[in-house]
Amino acid sequence: MALRVLKFGGSSVADADKVRHVARLAANTADEGHQVVVVVSAMGKTTNHLVELGQTLMPAATNDATANRASGREYDALLATGEMVSTALLSLAIQQLGYAAIGLNGQQAGIQTESLPNRARILAIDTDIIFNHLNQGKIVVVTGFQGVDGDGNITTLGRGGSDTSAVALAAALQADRCDIYTDVQGVYSTDPRVVPEAIRLNQIAYIEMLELARVGAKVLHPRSVETARQADVPLVVRSTFHPEDPGTMVIALDNMALDRRVTGIACDKNQVRLALVGFSDEPGVAGQVFGAMANGNISVDMIVQAVSHPDPNGKLLNDLAFTVTAQEAADAKRVLENLLPTVGARGVFEEADLAKVSIVGAGMIDRPGIAADMFQALATANIPIRMIATSEIKISCLVPKNDADRAVQGLHRVFFPEAHENEASAASMVNEKIGY
């Protein structure tokens, strides 16, 4: 008998019929002889509705940390109700199928978090509570996205919180597997809306998944992937409405056959490039710039310091470029402009409407030539590269946003040629038919 944690997102439980379907999947898993813990998100758009109401009545943030914290506490108590509703309904639906089930909210499930409203981290889980119910033969349904702090206040875990709850529970319970049911059929080589030929991956390594999540693939939240990696709990990303499909298993790199150079291609179309140009080649400027960004709570993504070039007097001048999200661009530009006198730079330049296209794959370790293949593919498609950044298992290129889809399509043809074979033959068939 194995222990399975199943997680269902909001679209999987959006109405009573869908809740019934999810109950059936949980019951089927129990029928296979497993102990079953189900983690569930709020139904459909519930959280959006609660956010809207809460924001309307929320006091403006002030310099009074106590007041901000008090409001954060109420806001968390508000948002946490969404998962309580779906947990109770799913428990009822499982009981309706004739199985014993119990619903536990974050407090009842013993999910202890730090005392930080809106984005608390899980500190510990009292597994005795859940094991006790499992050992009584119950399917245990647990609210995602929430916990309780040391003072009994309800906390929420921030974005991707239900995934985090599921994986943290799977880790604490030493589950054999954590199945993340969602509205896609697994992890794809790239976004199928951009490349219809994208292939579902059977396996992907945690670190590849992490890199893909960071560069724009939204299937799993990075925090939950990292938690699974540390506890070595296999994650399965699969479809709620095509449960017969095996999905994609996310596992340790060590357990994988590295038969691919590239595992996935991701794209983030929300990039703005800022550059501080013409400052003296003295140490410390980068530290000042990114220290100021951190103080302003602005996340910086790609960073490139350009080669020094001499000014008319022969003094060496540097350029420093980096990217931020479009939402934070105005703030970031203001921070840079305020630094101009301090660092003695000539100016600040901004280039908007950029996209970061990335290839990710543990298989690129020790395999040279992949970067060259990527740049060549972009050049063939006549797409300019505005910036390049690399990590051990990732290469990212900043390109004009308008070229981003073509870039992803071209890269997919190069790195997943097997997915495009039919297309080629289809094309040649068409060609044959029209007489080429």
Added chain:
Amino acid sequence: MALRVLKFGGSSVADADKVRHVARLAANTADEGHQVVVVVSAMGKTTNHLVELGQTLMPAATNDATANRASGREYDALLATGEMVSTALLSLAIQQLGYAAIGLNGQQAGIQTESLPNRARILAIDTDIIFNHLNQGKIVVVTGFQGVDGDGNITTLGRGGSDTSAVALAAALQADRCDIYTDVQGVYSTDPRVVPEAIRLNQIAYIEMLELARVGAKVLHPRSVETARQADVPLVVRSTFHPEDPGTMVIALDNMALDRRVTGIACDKNQVRLALVGFSDEPGVAGQVFGAMANGNISVDMIVQAVSHPDPNGKLLNDLAFTVTAQEAADAKRVLENLLPTVGARGVFEEADLAKVSIVGAGMIDRPGIAADMFQALATANIPIRMIATSEIKISCLVPKNDADRAVQGLHRVFFPEAHENEASAASMVNEKIGY
């Protein structure tokens, strides 16, 4: 400095603007120098929506008490979320006005109940928790309608549960007053929709309020009135949207000037009369009938055992009549019919579409003639009386449902003549004008 408990129903917090208004009333009460505890119901139709979802997924009740209890537990957890939402929102809205506030759910507020889903009774309240927050200068907002049992399961208190929560908190905290804010301006002499001249009462005794509640006045749930009576906490029934109106104070009879013979006239249009006729005048039949009703979970209201009459052989035969709600009439009739052979009765008769009209007033104690005035008023209006039942402070008459409104109007003219003076003069003015 006094301690005030304020309770707001669902229609008082139906949207963000109304929540803001309620927050203002709570803040105003604090500005008057009081410590303030606010008890709040779920917003508008939230509970109805949750009930609908829950009923859809609820397993059918079975003979398995453990399974029924498990479903009841989840159903309670579901319904309790409605009050958690309004509590968090009201706390935020009070904070938005610049006041310190904290929201507590039933578990956080230390409201211990028995372990009985859907209609648990409050066993104890850990007042230290609330006093601690009050003494820190906070307005404390508490979810109505819910508590927690000894095992940490969320329970709900059944119909009128938020009133019960408010009054139980007021009693436990030894509050100086419990203000029940609602969508009416107080307790009226009768239903103003039936008698536009109905007058708002300044005061009413707990026991009068209890009798009125039992006979169809829906302002306060009997359980909350009884709790207030036992703890001697004055209740004030007042309007959320006309807070300048003093409302009606519900207090102990001892503290009242009994200047009225009748305090209120109530009407319940949901009565069906059942009669078991022609059974032998032997002891025990009534016990069998009402024992069987109790076993069938059917509430019996008015009961009349008719004078014995002889059958053709000279044997004394009895009739037993009683009323039940229209919803339970079919079940009750079936129970009676099953009893026919056992008790040797001749038959079962049913009369539907009846109404119970009641006059209530502690002032009728030791004042003879009130019953006669009531029957005379009904006779004047040519309304037949099908049954009569009396208590120390109440007289109820069963009349045809179609006559019920006229009965209430006629009784109001007799017992509250001052309310109809203008009407009379208005009528005479009209008469003058048209030349009579």
